[in-house]
Amino acid sequence: MKLEDSVVLVTGGASGLGLATAKAIVAGGGKVSLMDRPASEGEARASELGEAALFAPSDVTSEEEVEGAIASTMEAFGKVTGCINCAGVGTAMKTTGKNGPMPLKHFKMTVEINLVGTFNVLRLAATKMLENDPNEDGERGVIVNTASAAAFDGQIGQAAYSASKGGVVGMTLPIARDLSRDGIRCCTIAPGTFDTPMLALLPDEARQALAAGIPFPQRLGRPEEFAQLACDIIRNPYLNGETIRLDGALRMPPR
Ligand SMILES: NC(=O)c1ccc[n+]([C@@H]2O[C@H](COP(=O)([O-])OP(=O)(O)OC[C@H]3O[C@@H](n4cnc5c(N)ncnc54)[C@H](O)[C@@H]3O)[C@@H](O)[C@H]2O)c1
Numbered sequence: 001m002k003l004e005d006s007v008v009l010v011t012g013g014a015s016g017l018g019l020a021t022a023k024a025i026v027a028g029g030g031k032v033s034l035m036d037r038p039a040s041e042g043e044a045r046a047s048e049l050g051e052a053a054l055f056a057p058s059d060v061t062s063e064e065e066v067e068g069a070i071a072s073t074m075e076a077f078g079k080v081t082g083c084i085n086c087a088g089v090g091t092a093m094k095t096t097g098k099n100g101p102m103p104l105k106h107f108k109m110t111v112e113i114n115l116v117g118t119f120n121v122l123r124l125a126a127t128k129m130l131e132n133d134p135n136e137d138g139e140r141g142v143i144v145n146t147a148s149a150a151a152f153d154g155q156i157g158q159a160a161y162s163a164s165k166g167g168v169v170g171m172t173l174p175i176a177r178d179l180s181r182d183g184i185r186c187c188t189i190a191p192g193t194f195d196t197p198m199l200a201l202l203p204d205e206a207r208q209a210l211a212a213g214i215p216f217p218q219r220l221g222r223p224e225e226f227a228q229l230a231c232d233i234i235r236n237p238y239l240n241g242e243t244i245r246l247d248g249a250l251r252m253p254p255r
Helices: 016-027 042-052 063-077 104-129 159-178 204-212 223-235
Strands: 007-011 031-036 053-057 082-085 141-146 184-191 243-246
Touching (some): 007 104, 016 031, 016 042, 016 082, 031 042, 063 104, 104 141, 104 159, 104 184, 141 159, 141 223, 223 243
Parallel strands (some): 007 031, 007 082, 031 053, 082 141, 141 184, 184 243
16 A cells, blocks of 8 residues: 555554654655544644644543544544554563562553554454555555564563563454455564663663664664554555564563
C-alpha cells in the first residue's frame, strides 16, 4: 500500500517509536491519527505535523475511547487504511522475592495495556478497514504491532512484560489468517533496545551497558529505523503474518 494513500492510526503516537513512525508516514504523503493518552503530548506533536495529523486522545484499553478516536479519524480523513500499535508500558518485577510474590495487578496491568490494548485497537481498526475498496493489490489495510525482543529472550524481572509481548507475537499469524480474505495484512516488529523516552528513564551507565551487548551496530536503535521498517511493511504487499526482529542481532542475557 502506498504511503500517500494511507490514513494510519498510530497508538503511542505522542512519543518514541510511534511518533517517529507518524513522522515518516506524513513525510511519505500519508495521514496519521496520533492515538495516545489524553495527558500525553499528542496535541503538540500533532500540531507540529500539520494538517496531515490529528490527535485522537484515547486509552488503548477502552473500547469507547478507541471507537471515538476512529470516528474522529473518519471525520477528518474519510478512511482508515492502517493501524500501527506502539502504545505500551515497560515494566519490571521479579516473580517472587523477599517482599513476597509479584502482585497480580502488576501482571494484569502489563498484559492489559500491551496485549489486550493492542488487540482492542486492531480489531476495531480492522472492522473499519472492511469498508475500504480494495486497491490494485486487493488490499484494504495493514496492521503493524510492536512486540519486543523480550517476547523471545526476556530477562530477570520481565515475566509480565515478556508474557504481554509473547502474546502479541502469538496472535500475529492467526490475525493475518483471519483477515486474509478481506485483504488486510498483519505483521509485528520485535525491537531490541531503542533510544526512546522509555529507555531514557535508565541511567547513562545502564544505557551504555545495553548498547555494549548489541553485536552490530553497537548502539541503541534509532526510532527512525523502527519507522523505516513500519513504512516498509505498509508498502510491501507480500509481508504478512510475520514477526520481524529489529535488534542488531541482540540476544538478551538473563540480566
Ligand atoms: N524503546 C525500546 O527499546 C523498546 C524495545 C522493545 C519494545 N518496545 C515497545 O515499543 C513500544 C513503544 O515504546 P517507546 O519506546 O516508543 O515508548 P514511549 O514511552 O516513548 O512511548 C509509548 C507511548 O505509549 C503511550 N501509552 C502507554 N499506555 C497507553 C495506553 N493505555 N493508551 C494509549 N497510549 C498509551 C504513552 O503515553 C507513550 O506516548 C512499546 O510497546 C514498547 O513496549 C520498546
